[in-house]
Amino acid sequence: MKTPEEFELMLATDVGSTTTKARLFKKKDGEYRFESSGEAPTTVEAPFEDVTRGVRNAVREVEELTGLRLMGKEGIIWPRTGEGDGVDVYVTTSSAGGGLQMMVAGVVKTMTAESAERAALGAGAIVMDVISIDDGRKQHEKIERIRTLRPDMILIAGGTDGGTITHVVETAELIAAAAPKARLGIGYNLPIVYAGNVNARIPVQKTLGEKYALKIVDNIRPLLEVENPEPARNAIHELFMEHVMSHAPGYDKLMKWTDVPIMPTPAGEGRMFTTLAELKKVNVIGVGLGGATTNVYSTYDGRFVRTVSANLGMSYSVCNVLKEATIDNIMRWIPFDIKPSLVSNRLLNKMIRPTTIPQTIEELVVEHAVAREALRLGFTHHKQLARGLVGVQRTMDIGRIFDQKSEVETYLDMMHIDFLAGTGGLLSHAPRRAQSALLLMDGFQPEGVTKLAQDSVFMMPHLGVLSTVHPKAALEIFEKDCLIRLGTCVAPRGIMEKNGNALNFKLDHQEGVVEGDVPFGSIKLIPLNSKSTAKITLSPAKDLDVGTGPGHHLETTVEGGVVGLIFDCRGRPLQIPEDQASRREKLLNWFQALNAYPEAVYERIRSENVKEAN
């Protein structure tokens, strides 16, 4: 058997909710590089109900493109044969069939229940509901809810070590009374992870041990000041493989194709975003915009939080984005004269035929409008969990009393986010990279100076799972082939009451010095290629802040990218005119500034505006 250092050909797949993506990596001249890709619809559903069909189809595309033989009758060929067929290692992630769906429970909503939610999300799960003693629901309502949920797994937390036992056992009793059934399969025990007060283990075991696959791990919140999610996360991953994946259609077969545990897609993605943060020693926000979910990751001053927003996605869940965001919020990003009812019909049609792709530019613009809202909503959800531990006693000096953010607010300050990166089919496959940059800017509204990046062809989950067996290869490919630098976004915080210059800049780079102004409400693009860095002096208007306080100068270094250096002076929060004509005019200007869409889009907006004016 080869050691990882001897691997030359590595195959990874991601069985997504909509599409299965295969990626082949190869060692060339001592370097690990991305070699080829193949995609096919996921076949978790009827009539196939066997994910390996989709995997075979995706890998077959790779075979066709490379001329290699990677599969045999029994599945992926590994290790490689003497004839050179097959790969050295095969790994896979999965979010098909609904991913890992969990219910979590704790004693206090904002304390142990929130820690449990963070731990489940951290493990890459979709959290269906959070039950706590103080969640405002009556006991019978909670029982009814637990009964109807049918999760893949339950995580119970509650009580610090040596703290309440009664309330923890009460939660266990609620679950026992509800007798929930597992989502997949009939007649197997629902897995439950208990990560609460050590002193409640025996009564919890007594209450749940017989009828459930109960796994007891260290307390998620041993002290109020300490959150310890790792043991719970590890247990979730273990039970995910043992109980959940083995019951999903075709996974029993897929599990035999690889000896590396199948990882939930968000767990794979998250690994690469944390790698980016560690590698660059920066604060990172990452997003995986998928067909069924939007996964947001933040690494901020060493704290990592992952959220998976179930039902916010671009295909299966597109109508939930419509429902949550409302049609008005989607329409504000569409510069064309289209009836809202037509747009909502189209989104419903996308939902019922999730694997279709936009053929016309109008359809593309509509999808991008929805994507902006999915990103915005996903980030709002993320911020609710990216916050300090509630319940911790703090000593407040005078300075902190005035300065400290409330513990219920997010600690994420967009001004201190250095990197904003995206992955997922829509972002990775956007026909122009400027479209991805604009989507990230509109969805997250970065402030100050922020580097923008994206996954080149969607391979972050693949590299995430590969890194469990060959971290060096994963990291090399991530740096060289996966992470595309889009550029740097400079966006002053604040708004100006009157029109005028928002920002003056002086850019000093290889090709000379460029100076300029950016009016408030506009975007300006300065080409600066991926390998370039430049010194920049930013002078914002008196009400605007680029990181040094309102009206203060900032001297820093910026990096280029395939899009370039983007001055986004549209205001923070972003200002979109309510008046139709002005809104369209603004969208036209913003799209044009980045050359985000083909000329036909701009012509149509102009002609529709003229028509409306007449």
Added chain:
Amino acid sequence: MAQAYTPGLKVKKFTIVSKTRRLPLPGEVLVREGENVAHDQIVARTQIPGEIHMMNVANLLGVEPEDTNAYMQKKVNEPVKTGEILANRTSFFGLLKSIVRASVTGTVEMVSNVTGQVAVREQNVPVELNAYIPGKVVQVMPGEGVTIRTPAALVQGIFGIGGEAHGELKIVTDSRDETLTSEKIETSCNDKILVGGALVTTDALTKATQMGVRGIVVGGIEHEDVIKFLGSEIGVAITGQEDIGTTLIITEGFGRMSMSAGTFNLLKSLSGRRASINGATQIRAGVLRPEVIIALEDDEARALTEEVDEISGGMAPGTQVRIIRDPYFGTIGHVSNLPVELQTVESESKVRVVEVELEDKRRVIVPRANVEIIEY
């Protein structure tokens, strides 16, 4: 070549339909393998545990949780009636008495000496499962359910609302392009499954429900009409549980969509026949599409077996397809070419494409992901 296209919805004048009827919890199967069953025959039944009611007896009696058992008048597994004494406590030489009475009739399921909670479970609720389709029982899963098989005509819809229903098919529009309005729903539509054209209006749906129409099968519906009919927005496409009286099945998509000629003509040819329909749709995880099943007699089936050729799995020149996205949404044609190389479409995406010759002889290029095979 990998298959980068959507498998189509089935519109078949003859196929073999198998339906597995599974109990939500283990129970009893009432039919035997080989037995012929009617659509409304009960094939299996079980008992679903009743509602659970919890009360903190220790708190109500003012005792420590660990002492709860000592005050219980009813023990675990003992039946109890509403108002009966569940637990009591006498203090001060019998002068003070605290009583906890059962709030429901059921069985004491749990007494916790950690929390002081007592759980009483109401009586089990019987659940019966009918056959849904007439046919032969071909498999019995003891304690779990059965599989029933029948030769049938089958139309799969793309989206539905409401659960299983049964009734006679009645065609209420003259063509597949017409709108199914309230005027077309008469008293004779009671208990029927109506087949319409391109669109159903809210008024028609409301009237259908009032008139006791069992189901409506139509090409399309406006999103806003779905909201009006359901009283809420559709978030995720998991349907079938709606309590709306009339099951709705759309065959093409949202908006005005002419029902495909194949679907309309097939249903028209079966007008007056009894059908089993189900609006349940689940696009994600184990795709479930709404369906119209018209069971056929054995001799009909035999005649059709010889007539109908099953098409093979893949897409090839000549395969009939439906385009399922703009700008040609809803149009039908035949595959005329399958270029291997990626092509750039108007949105500037580089994708695998298919050339389709439409019914009006125009040849158009569309992404392969935007067509589905029509399986007649």
